[in-house]
Each structure stands twice: as C-alpha cells, then as structure tokens.
Amino acid sequence: MRAGRRTAGGPGRAVAALGCWALLLVVLLPLLVLRSLDARFGAALAVQCVVVVHTGAALARVLTDVRARLIAFGFWLFSYVWLGLAPLAMLATDAYPRGFVVDAHTAFVSTALVETGLLAYSAGSAVAAWRAGRGSAVLEPVLARRLAPGRVLLLCGAALLLAVVLIPQQGGLSAFFLSRQAANEAAALAEPSGSADRAMSAWLLSVPAFWALVALVHVPRFQAGDRILRGLRRLLLPLLAAVNVVVNNPISQPRFWAGTVLLALVFGASWLRGPRAFRVGAAAVAAVVLVVFPYSDYFRYDKREPVRIVSLAEQFTSNGDYDAFQQIETGVDYVRTHGFTPTAALGPPLFFVPRAAWPGKPDDAGILLARHAGYSFENLSAPLWIESYMWAGFPSVVAVFGLIGAVGRRIDGLRHRLRRHRGTLAALLVPAFGFYQLVLLRGSLMAIVGPLALLVCIPLLITRKPGRPSPPAAAPEPVAPADRTAPSLCTGGTRT
Template sequence: MKHPTATIAVFTFGMISFISVLASGNENTTPSLLLGGAFLISLLTHSIIVYRKQLDPVSYLTTMYFVYAFTLPGIYQLRTDTFYWYNNSVRRDLLIDAAFITFTGTLALMAGISTTKLGRLFGTSFGSTGASTARPMPAKRYDRKRASIASFVISAICLAFIILQLAQKGPLVFFGTREMANLLLSGKDGDSGSAFVKTICSAMALTSFTITGIVRYWAGIKNSLTKVSIIASVTSLSIACFPTSLPRFWMIALAMTVGLVLIPNVLRRKKGIFFASGPIALFSLFPFLSSLRRGENLDASFEIKNPFDYLLHGDFDGYQSMINVVVLVQNEGFAFGGRIISTVLFFVPRSIWSGKYDRTGAEAADSAGYLYLNISMPLPGEIYADGGIIITAIVLFAIGRLIGTLDSIYSSPGMTLGSIPLSSISILIAGFVPILARGSLISVIGGPAVAISLVAAWSFLYRLKIRRT
C-alpha cells in the first residue's frame, strides 16, 4: 500500500518549515538560496521514499538527516547570520563556497538514491510482491544446522566479550548515565581506547541480535541452538546497549535494529505514521534524550523548546563544518584519498602510521582557528576534503546508489543463500546512517566496521566445512 496522505503531510510540513526559516531573516541571500535548493531536492526525495510501498529505511534516514538536520538548520543560520561555534570566527567570505559544495553533494546523493526508486515508484522490488511479502520466510534453501551453529558461535563470542568488559570496567560504564560512563572511561589513566571498547561492545550486541533475529524470525529456524543464540544476543543487547549510557545516535541504531528485525510488517503497514512523525521526534525527542542522561543522575523532566532556537544548537553544526572544510582545503590542500584511507584503516595506531589523518571535522575546526574541536563533518565535506567538487559529486552519487541497493535487499522477498548476511548489513547500516552522514567518519566508523566484520564472520562460519578424521 502506498502512502499518499503521509506524503502530502511530510511535503507540506517540509515546505512550511522551509518558508518559515527562509523568512526568519534577510542575511546571506545567495548561499541561502543554494542551501534552499539542496533542501528542496532532499525534501522531494524524502517524500518519494515516504510514498513508496517499500519501507526503504536507509534512504529514509539519510534523506531525513539532509532535510532536517543539515540543510534546514544551515538556511536558518545563514538567514540570521548566527552560528553555534565561535560565531565571530566564521569566515563569511566562504559562505557561498560552502553552500555550493553542499548543494552539489546533496544533488548527487539524492540523484543516486532516486534512480533506484523512481523506476519502481509504481511497481514492486525485483518485479514481484516485494516488501509486501510477509515474514517469517521459509528456510528450505538453508542448511538449518550450519546456520544455527554459525549464529550460536557469533552470539556466544559477543556475549563472552561483553561480560568480560563488564567485569573489567564495572557496571556503571554500562548501566550509568552517558556522562558518568564517559568520565569513568576517560579516567582510566588516560586510556582513550576504553571508549572504543564500549563502542565495540555495543556494535557486537546489535550485530549478534540482528543475525540471530533474522535466522530465528525471518528464516524460521527454531531449533535449540537458535533459541540459545536468541537468549545470548538479547542478554548482550541488554548490557551493551542499555539506553541511559548510549549516545543518542546509538539509541537510534538500537531502535531501528530492533524494529526492523522484529516488527518489519508493522513498520511497513504503519509506515506513513512512523515516517511522518520523524521531524517531530527529531525536534522533541533529541533534546530530551540529551538532558535525560546528563550528570550523575537521570533527569526525566521534559521541556518543549522553540524549534528555531534548537536550529542554532551544536547538534546542527553541519553547514558551519562545511565552511571550515573550505578553510582547511585552502590552507592544506586536498588529501587525495588520504582521509578515506585513514578511515578504512582507522584501527591502525598513529604510533605506527604517523601520517594518518585525524577527524576531518576537528582538523577543519582547528584550521578555522577554533579551540573546541569535537565538531562534525557531513559526508559532502568529508569527500570534498579528499578530492574536490567533481570527486564529491561522483562519490556521493555512488553512495546514493548503494543506499538504494541496501533498501532493495531489505525489501526483497524470499530467503536465498546471501539473504541473512546481506539483510543483516542493510538493517545495521540503516541504524548507523545518521551518524555516518553527520561524521566525522574516522571517529564513527568503528561501530559499523565491527558490525560488518561480524556479519562476514557469520558467513565464513556458515560455509566452513569441518573434516572428520
């Protein structure tokens, strides 16, 4: 079932937001119009995603970020000439450059996504019943025993590692507030790796749950090993992804993963309601989650904030980071692939690789003269710093195509040999896509990398043949 009512609501809300923000001031007309073009292209793609039968979770969250967390706040900051970080240090002479890079990158990304959707806008995925196919699906094409053993091994390894870290780092790291967990982790003799270990635990728990959930509920494998795997993965999730200690983007990943694994049909039937309520959740739930886990104790007080004031918050610093990356390139030149290589090889310590790049957002902020460097860097800025505007357009178009492909994998009917690992990856990337889009990539790639590695390990174990002597 398509969702015309929800689509009209989403598009109307977006246009009202756009007109309101555009009319909020009269500064910086040219860059505002460029960002406005990026906003409208993103909103149109976002509306197409909402209209379609298929769930398209990766595309939805990607376009959601570009519409409401990147371009819309950028327009408001331009029209009011107010920026969150070191307002007086912002290079006003580079506003048009940053807006043009944002427009070009956004256009390429949305074109990549749209080309995977428009051809099937009135049809179904893979020329069949597509996303309307009910779960669970038969597992007759699988070796049930090997799939169960592989899932059991992965879930057992994840649970063992998480319990070991719980014993070593203490329960407050996992069950306290996020601020308390950060203080405890950073206080262990300056061990910066402790925070990454917590990230590894969260990624392992999400991946274990995703794989075992698909094996049990999608493929319908209900033997004893699978039941034990489910118990182990839920236990891992309860420890490593306890909500009070998670960053907000990890809470999105947790909610998306659990929902996409356990209730795909509910999400599909109620897609219009869930997707239309996205902006409301962003501007109300995000500030609440931020205050909930600050300090040593939970603060569950809820305060309705002015959305315009929130658009000037550090959560929406994407456009300001785009200005900074122009400064970075002017000062240091393009990295010519060095940043993406550093991201892929994020696990290599700088003591071994002295030329490894730091977070792009931090380097750009430092180049712009900021003292606080924990600043984001959206995808267009990441790629621009590596190779310029043409490379940005080409790479983001390819990423858009990949995003559409991941959606098709999730919505495709039937279980084939590659369905469990590929569906797992599509679900996990859907959860991680907001933080990947916001960046900086090298600081957030660890979780997705661990998740994909575990999925690859499951595939290896499934295909592993043990010789009997």
C-alpha cells in the same frame, strides 16, 4: 470490480499523500522555522532554500513510495534536518551553535557544496533504479546470505563472554548508567592515554551484543528437528536482552548508536517490511527526530537542568548537535587556507594501521576542523560532504555521493526483493546500516570507520551462502510399456 476500483484509486491516493508530505516538509516546516526570525536574505540563503526544497521533496517521496527504502530514508532524513532546516535558521539569522563564523562567500560555497552532493546522490540513485532489472553480481549474493544457526550460537556465547570479561574492566554495571560526562571523566582519570583502547573495548562489547540479539531473533525456525535450537533461544534471548540494556542504553551510549540499536530491531521485524507499515514507522521516526531528539541529551551531563522547550529555530542555532553545516563552512575555510589533501582519503580505509608504522597517517577531519577554528575541544563532527571536499574539491564530492546514491538504491531494491525470505543478511544488515548511516553522514570517517567495520563484518561471519534446495519429489508419470527402459526425468525448480 473491487480490484479495479482499488487499482484506479491507488495512484490518486499516492499523489495526494505525496502532495501532503511535500506541503508539510517543503512549505509548512520551513515557514515554522523562519516565522519568528528576522531573515537576512542573500545568495547563500537562496541556495539553502533550494536545498530545503530538494531534501524535503526527496524525503516526501521516500515516505510515500510503494517500496520500503530504508537506506534512502536515513540519507534524506539526515539531509533534511541537519543540512536543510538547521542551516536555514542559521543563515537567516547569522547565528550558529559554535563560535567560528565565516564570511558570506564561504557560506555560499558551503550551501553549493551541500546541494552538489545531493544532486550527485539523486543522479546515482536514478541511474541505479534505471539499471535495477540487470541485477547485481556483487551485492545480491552478499545480501542473500542466510543465517547459520551454529554460528549464531557461537556469537551469542562470545557476546556473553565479552560481557563477563569487559563489563568489570569498564567499572562494573553501575558505570553503564552514569552520564556520558561522568563516564568519560572517570575513564580519563584511570587511563589518561588510553582513549582509543577504551573506545575499542566499548565497541567490542556493544556491537557483538547487538548482533547476537538481532541474529537470535531472526534465525530461521524449522517445523521439526530444532528442539535444541528452540531451547537455547529461550535461554539466551533474555540474557542477551539484559546485556543490551546494560551496554547499549541511551544513558551512557551516544544517542545515534542507541537509536540505531532500537530502530534496527524494530524495522527488522517482518511486519514492518511492507510499504504501508514502513511508511507509518518512518513518519514516526521523522517526528521523533524533529521533536524529541533535541531534548534527548538529558543524561549526557551530571548537572541536569529542567528541560526548557524552545522553538525549532532556537534549537538549530544554539544546540551543538546541529553543527554539521557550520563544520562544513569551517572545512571550506580550512581548504582555502591549507589547500586540498588527497592523501587524507587513505586514512579511513587504512584506519587499522598504527601511527607508529605510518608516521604520516592523516589526522581525524573533525580534529583538524576543531584546531582550525581554535576550539578548546576536538571531539567534533566532520560531515561526509566536507570530508570528501577536503580530498579533491567538488569532483570528489560528486564521485562519493554518486557512488553511495547508486549503491544505496541497489541495496534498497535487493532488500525489497528478498523481503519474504527469513534470516537473510538483507533483513539484518539493511535496517542497521540504514539508521547508522546518520552517524556515517555526520562523520568524521576516522572516528566511525572502526565501529562500522564491526557492524558490517559480524553479520557476514554468522551467515553463509544460501544452499541450493533439493528439488521436490515428483510423482512418477505413467509410462508406456515400450518406454520402460528410458524413464523420464522430472526436474524441480529451485526456490528463490
């Protein structure tokens, strides 16, 4: 009787929770952003209201889903904050964090471009959910890979060796607790032309240290016969934790990466894989992104002014961290001036080819947009929406976002299916990629594809295909005397 009441009340509670989240995200927060603004209604703002409703409703659905969907959560969280609420404030006031401002037609095309990508993502996700029962011949074997303890220990040794070698080259321990401004200025004075080499050295230090710590936490523990592994774990865990505090701290590292490291460790824990715990954790992350993130750049500069609390609307229209929509507008204006560049799509997958061997290698999209806008600085974002639009217009946006929507939904489904298996690639990689997705969506691709390759390849190297377990020994069945010469064979099923 109790189970029946729980089943009957479950859908009602789910609908009520969805309604509460939708009310907060679709109505209350947008009104909070707009209440102190003298809004100027126009075609672009009308489409932007559709974007806010779409992203808010989708995020509410993820926060109340019966499954933990990390990939969908990362996508819709970025879309809601950076391409939903922030542009709402910008378009209502015609105020932007950067100096380059476009006309009303370009703003309208930009909002339509954002909504087109969101619709394509939703359609791809819906198709993947409809075909979920058919499995995936490519993704499932990959995400089912298991950690190999020997390879994990080799990675731990390599991460510690890289720390011993590269930390002194980067300026010693103290250099990792300087502001990012001071660290960049010191590095530029030491090697004015070696920015790419410095960046790669930093990632070679940060990413292996992160994966070594995560893998050591998740490596399966056996009931007996692993005394050496347990002893090495106790020895290596504090060492790797200390290395990560040094090389992956939020003082000298970008906030998006430091947040990825922390959240991947937290959401990779077994107690957060269930839907209820995930919903609580995801709601906390969303609140932190909205409330704390704007003030988390306190350590970026040497001269630190007292923290001044301002409204969400003022943050969105004055803080350069929310320039994603303005960069999309700049990109639409760039395409109107220079046309589409399909060959630029080759740049990210072939990032490792040096420019000496490829003289016509495409430039970073963020740099192109900064030059087009006439900025004196070039380290700017290029959201995936505008980067794919610069390749071939709206058709390439539909193709790209339809694909990532389908793949993301399939990955979430496979992680849910494998959630009870320890040490799988799904348990490691999906939380990390789910939150690193914010960096991927913000762009530009040329700037992040190298670290992304490291982020994906290292866990592939320390895992192996799951072995087929031997069938359990079965007690022999009683056999009639006449059948002694032909005993029956008992076959056991394999565990999935």
